[in-house]
Amino acid sequence: MTAAAQRIRCHFTQPGGSRLMARRFGRFRLAACIAATAVVVASCGQAHGATETGSQVKQGGDLVYLDAEVTASMQIQVSYWQNSLVKDQLLDRLVYQDPETFEFVPWIARSWTVDEPGTTYQFVIRDGVTYSDGTPLDAASVKRNIEWLAEGDKPKGIPRNAWFPKVTAVDTDAAARTVTVHLAEPNAPFLAALSMNTAGLVADATIDASKEDQSVVTNLIGSGPFVAESEIPNKEIRLVKRRGYDWAPATANHQGEAYLDSVTVVPIEEDSIRVGALRSGESDALRYTQPPDEALLQKEGFTVLGLRTPGLANVLDVRQTADFVDDVNVRKAVMYGIDRDQIVSTLYSDNWKPANSIITEGALGWKDRSDEVRFDPDEANRRLDASGWTTRNADGIREKDGRQLELSLYIDVYDHTSKPLYELVQRQLRAVGISLQLRQTDFANYPKATADPKLSLRRNGWPTADTFRLTQNYDSDQGDLFQLEGNDPYLDxxxxxxxxETDRTKRIALIEQIQDHVIDNAYTIPLLLDTQIFAVAPHIHDFRNAANSVPWFYDTWTEHK
Structure with a gap:
């Protein structure tokens, strides 16, 4: 038995360990001990205020969702992908990014205006909205949230929101229910920043809490359609319907309360256990399966979704401080030595596609650069020869001045397909004489390990509300993930x-230039379009995702009550 399975087995059998030990749906019984496909179940909820569409009652029932990762600190400004699903259920935002059009539409802000210079935003706040503790979400609360996000809380060690521009003042008019935000300079991604769960609106009680208390999910007092009722750290988070909720985004599929009585989020890191739980009927949905399991689940009647929302492509950033990769010919050889079509056809399903730029189709300013992002081993070899890597050792690895052409990369802990992916890339690069050394570590140590300036390559790429993420990642005064250290002022x-730049046409031109410069210099190596895989049981309906790909359970309903 794996360590993950052992932890889950213990979770089930500890007295009083989990509410998931209770009866689920009135027809599934949880065994005291479950073998290789150990699974979890949720307690049954009573349907309240049921509504009907045709013959189907949507209100009521519970959903168990299995995630591939354990949540981390829930403090609002902390941005962890694995926290996004939970935060999205709890926290409303001023504006909503529609997951179909990716346009920004009203939510807690009924409307907004922007002045011509692009430095003053005025929001009209929806009337009658409250947080789950009963306090009003009014103009004064929005003002306090924006100031907190813009400034952080230094005495508590809470950082400012990394997406926020410099805010010079926030004014309110209680009678008109308006909040006016003044920026130091124009900021094109400001609405995008306000739409993200890292700008989720919270009650004063959350802002007033210590950093440690803010990190606990049950202390996130939001105005969203669900409330965090309980948490067993590293084992489950139980969310329950917010009674009286009636302020969904303008383009939501319904208004009023969420349909589900509860959502229980359970982290299970082992792929086979998540799949086994879904197949056995003890869970309702999951994130991440290995590609071979996608076909199996579809054959058995489950819905498998491969979501590619706009954002950054799945890439390998090249760290200029590492050995050998300060040579553009070496970087180009890596670019040309990878056969992306073979990767997809060998390892993945039709839900996955090769990348052809550093951002994905649908992202503002996307440009097809498949002219450079291509498999061309002859050009890879020519480039390496030109840089003096003309000798190969007995293993076929190129050498120069007594040193092997060896690069390094950590297996990505956030992508469950990364190990076979990188092993195939390793074989492909070996064919042109490059040795790729693959290293492994765990979740806790991955951030520190991958910050090593001598590490050649590091995986990057996620869905994102705006291409501002490129600036966060690569500006030498911000992330500087290429480790250029200010030596490319044109890129900066x-x-x-x-x-x-707030003019859309001019901004698109700038984003195209960024893609051209990064790809022409092979600062990063595009691999795949970032894809999030979900599998959903047949009795679950209207399983929808937010613009950042994570599920948003507001519209979801179940046949099982």
Whole structure:
């Protein structure tokens, strides 16, 4: 038995360990001990205020969702992908990014205006909204949230929101229910920043809490359609319907309360256990399966969704401080030595596609750069020969001045398909004489391990509300993930200009130039379009996702009550 399975087995059998030990749906019984496909179940909820569409009652029932990762600190400004699903259920935002059109539409802000310079935003706040503790979400609360997000809380060690521009003032008019935000300079991604769960609106009690208390999910007092009722750390988070909720985004599929009585989020890191739980009927949905399991689940009647929302492509960032990769010919050889079509056809399903740029189709300013993002082993070999890597050792690895052409990469702990992916890339690069050394670590140590300046390559790429993420990642005054250390002022200029340029056409041109410059210099190596895989049981309906790909359970309903 694996360590993950052992932990889950213990979770089931500890007295009083989990509410998931209770009866689920009145027809599934949880065994005291479950073998290789150990699974969990949720307690049954009573349907309240049921509504009907045709013959189907949507209100009521419970959903168990299995995630591939354990949540981390829930403090609002902390941005962890694995926290996004939970935060999205609890926290409303001023504006909503529609997951179909990706346009920004009203939510807690009924409307907004922006002045011509792009430095003053006025929001009209929806009337009658309350947090789950009963306090009003009014103009004064929005003002306090924005100031807190813009400034952080230094005495508590809480950082400012990394997406927020410099805010010079926030004014309110209680009678008109308006909040006016004044920026130091134009900021094109400001609405995007306000739409993210890292800008989720919270009650004063949450803002007033200590950093440690803010990190606990049950202390996130939001105005969303669900409330965090309980948490067993590293084992489950139980969310329950917010009674009286009636302020969904303008483009939501319904208004009023969520349909589900509860959602229980259970982290199970082992793929086979998540799949076994879904197949056995003890869970209702999951994130991440290995590609071979996608076909199996579809054959058995489950819905498998491969979501590719706009954002950054799945890439390998090249760290200029590592050995050998300060040579553009070496970087280009890596670019040309990878056969992306073979990767998809060998390892993945039709839900996956090769990348052809550093951002994905649908992202603002996306440009097809398949002219450079291509498999061309002859050009890879020519480039390496030109840089003096003309000798190969007995293993076929190129050598120069007594040193092997060896690069390094950690297996990505956030992508359950990364090990076979990188092993295939390793074989492909070996064919052109590059040795790729694969390293492994765990979740806790991955951030520190991958910050090593001598690490050649590091995986990057996620769905994102705006291409501002490029600036966060690569501006030498911000993430500097290429480790250029200010030695490419042209790139820094482009990255900064795309943030302050509010003319859409001009901004698109800047984003295209960023893609061209990064790809022409092979600062990063595009691999795949970032894809999030979900599998859903047949009795679950209207399983929808937010614009950041994570599920949003507001519209979801179950046949099982």
């Amino acid at each position: 200029g482009l990255l900064r200009s795309q943030v302050t």
